[in-house]
Amino acid sequence: MQLDTDIEGWPLGDWEALCKRAAEACAEVAPELANPRLSTSLLFTSDQEVYTLNREWRERDKPTNVLSFPMLTREELLDLAPDGPPVMLGDLALAYETCAREAEEKSVPLDHHATHLIVHGLLHLAGYDHETGEEDADKMEALEIEILAKMGIADPYMDRD
Numbered sequence: 001m002q003l004d005t006d007i008e009g010w011p012l013g014d015w016e017a018l019c020k021r022a023a024e025a026c027a028e029v030a031p032e033l034a035n036p037r038l039s040t041s042l043l044f045t046s047d048q049e050v051y052t053l054n055r056e057w058r059e060r061d062k063p064t065n066v067l068s069f070p071m072l073t074r075e076e077l078l079d080l081a082p083d084g085p086p087v088m089l090g091d092l093a094l095a096y097e098t099c100a101r102e103a104e105e106k107s108v109p110l111d112h113h114a115t116h117l118i119v120h121g122l123l124h125l126a127g128y129d130h131e132t133g134e135e136d137a138d139k140m141e142a143l144e145i146e147i148l149a150k151m152g153i154a155d156p157y158m159d160r161d
Helices: 015-029 047-058 074-079 096-106 110-125 134-150
Strands: 002-007 038-045 066-070 087-095
Touching: 002 015, 015 038, 015 110, 015 134, 038 047, 038 110, 047 066, 047 087, 047 096, 066 110, 087 096, 087 110, 096 110, 110 134
Parallel strands: 002 038, 038 087
Antiparallel strands: 066 087
């Protein structure tokens, strides 16, 4: 997968390499994300920008930690031949202040929490959706846990009540 990363207002760090590692781990667990034709843009930005995007494009007047904007349906992704021109999978946007606050609340490093959100977003772009029912949520969480484990990151759901 080709990644186009834009970083605005995040602390210094190798965010591009983190995105690449997350995408590679996702492709190992969710093979539909291994198609070499896929391209994804990732925007590391402010809470205000993500809030604006959420309001304008998703009609949700609230802040959030990560937004995903898929450009393919799950069926289109699964049917995509490996040969041919690049195809845009979708866009992700991560909100710095929310990510930093959540990482602190969970007592995890910011890069681990950001990695979880990137994985979560990539799975959304691949058509997984935790909001469509408990079974789908369980499946998506299991994939996230497996992907993050490949990267040496602890289960982000283990402390949930």
